[in-house]
Amino acid sequence: MTVLDMCAAPGSKAGQLLEMIHQGEEARVRKVLRAYAKEDGLDLGEETEEERQADLEADPTDAGRTTGLLIANDADYKRGHMLVHQLKRLGSPNLLVTNHDATQYPAIKLPSDPATPNKPQYLKFDRILADVPCSGDGTLRKNMNLWKDWQPGNALGLHVTQVRILLRALAMLKVGGRVVYSTCSMNPVENESVVAAAIDRAGGPDKVEIVDCSNELQGLVRAPGMRKWQIMDKSGRLWGSQAEVDEYTKNSTDGIAPGRIVDTMFPPLEGSVCADLPLERCMRVYAHQQDTGGFFITVLQKKAEVKIRPEDQKADDATKSNGTTAAATPATENGTETKPEEKTEEKVEEKAEEAPAAAEAAEAQPEEKSEKKATTEAEVPEQDATNGVKRSREDETADGETQETKKPKLEASQDKPKRSNRNIHGQVEEPFKYLDPKHEVIKNIKTFYHISSRFPEDRFMVRNAAGEPAKAIYYTSALARDILVENEGRGIKVIHGGVKMFMKQDAPSAEICRWRIQSEGMPILQGYVGEQRVVRLTTKETLRRLLIEMFPRIADGEWEKMGEIGARVRDIGMGCCVLRVEPDGSDPAFSERMALPLWKSIHSLNLMLPKEDRTAMLLRIFNDTTPLINNSLQKQRQIDEAAKAKTTEDAQVTEKEDIDIEDAPTPEEMDADVPEPAADGAATATTEDS
DSSP states (O other): EEEEEEEEEOOOHHHHHHHHHOOOOHHHHHHHHHHHHHHHTOOOOSSOOHHHOOGGSTTTTTTTTOEEEEEEEEEEEEHHHHHHHHHTTTOOOOOEEEEOOGGOOOEEEEOOOSTTTTSSSEEEEEEEEOOOOOOOGGGTTTTHHHHHHHTTTTTTHHHHHHHHHHHHHHEEEEEEEEEEEEOOOOOTTHHHHHHHHHHHHHOOOOEEEEEOOSSSTSSOOEEESSSSOOOOOTTSESSSOOOHHHHHHHHHSOOSSTTTTGGGGSSOTTTTTTTTOOOGGGGEEEEHTTOOOOEEEEEEEESSSOOOOOOTTTTTHHHHHHHHHHHGOOOOOSSSSSOOHHHHHHHHHHHHHHHOOOOOOOTTTTTTTHHHHHHHHHHOTTTTTOOOOOOOOOOOOOTOOOOHHSSGGGGGGGGOOOOOOBBBSSSBOOEEEOOTTTTTHHHHHHHHOOOOSSSSSTEEOOSSTTOSSSSSSEEOOOHHHHHHHHHHTTOOOEEEEEEEEEEOOOOTTTSSEEEEOOTTHHHHHGGGSSGGGHHHHOOOHHHHHHHHEOOOOTTTTTGGGGGHHHHHHHHHSSSEEEEOOOOSOOTTTOOOOOOEEEOOOSSSSEEEOOOHHHHHHHHHHOOOOOOOOOOEHHHOOOOOOOHHHHHHHHHHHHHHHHHHHSOOOOHHHHHSOOOOOOOOOHHHHHHHOO
């Protein structure tokens, strides 16, 4: 399943989508591995109930691995990296994060079909989430700024952008696929009117239908969508139809229409294609009904290929110019005739090739894109991972215009030097370069870890222009690889993709592989690592010691204190290995299987986990908040204290020597203190007396 989250930051919904894509993957992979375990010499332990229930037909083409993909997008670069931070912890190779204006999201090219090499192929999505930027008035229970900043016209400047985002989603959707359109606003201008306008421009209910979800989520209290509503402008005047607006404009002395009101904001007219659109199938969640926030949700299903009517063209004009309605436009799934959507996609691709920064340059046009600019340039204030409110800026005026709209940034249209790997914010995005399976580093890694030949070799990549492993080696799914390779240099702004699989590590000798398995990639790789690099742990107390104690010693007989893994870690070769935690079942609270990276050095072991992960696992498994013990720091502290003591002693000796030298008499004083020579007899007597 391919999924697109068009406005994904901060990432809570995208995280749930990613978990949905990977549902059942672990059990499927283990079930496939078990079929070849004897042949590959793998010891997978006892079969679990999850493995027995695993359905290999759910995703049968890649040995149980998930073949789907989530593309999470956000128009703001900084918020895009916040999105990366939220999603990276899930460790998915089936994730790409992009940085594009959702209204102009580019077509993503795929490798051509060998049967028709000259026919371009583009990615179509099974599911798309369009949680669009909105005024956020449904969050009034938690967003106190709404009480002082809300204006009746806040939604007017967002309507056009929201329609454009939804239309772009419908264009990129597969036939039979679904789009979820949602806002955290209660204003019908941002909700029902957007849905009706998008369906109308996409060809009507014959092309796109509103899905009846009344039988879904029975426990969710909701209200049906609105069929009739009025529009309030920035002056507080109510309008029932576009005809009223036109009449007012005609009779006004200055001939100026009420600000930012367009005909698509009003309910569908009687006799129009969408007059009988079942808007009651839309879902309104009111804050007071179930102690929640306010939300609007609509599920749309694409019934046939669509041809989007231009924004400035009316439905009647489209009928006259085409000689037929948009709904009657011929479009076959497998016919020889080129689909209208394919033509649209090809145009988008050509635009991306000629001007990768077209989306940014378009924002500089003050009149044409003013409505879109009000949102696409807007940054959501005080948005964190807990709320997800997508509002326009604090300086938004009553009619929805931002200060940037009033003073457009014309600098974007100025000629600038081309920088293929630098975005509009000046940050350098390193390219994605895939490694040849025969690369010396890949061969060395496979040999050291005895990795099964069943594990794919052509999905490892690095992020540098040279295409050589330097610090990290990443792993992606096959579809992510195809997208990254096929769209290189085509203007697709990917800011994250893949999982860190290997990290470079200092090694004491050339025989030890310098590439250790990263904890993020361990769940993906561990089932394919040979038994020669595997250590099995079964007891809870041994795991606790490895978690709480960093660099526990195993030299000089200390390995005997490591419980059931002691003899194994004594005998295994130095370098990284897989620690498989396989509980023996004696403790019901300790039953979860895990695979963790373990590094063996000459004198000690180390579980290669961040301190935060160690602390979290100690708390969750053992309810233990004891501070971590770092043996290497203690040893270093002893060395430092000994060195400090020696330095202090040397300083005291030096100071004493300095004092003696300062108090020593000068040669003249020494000569003056010498007594005059006495007579020989006297001298002899004195000597004898003494």
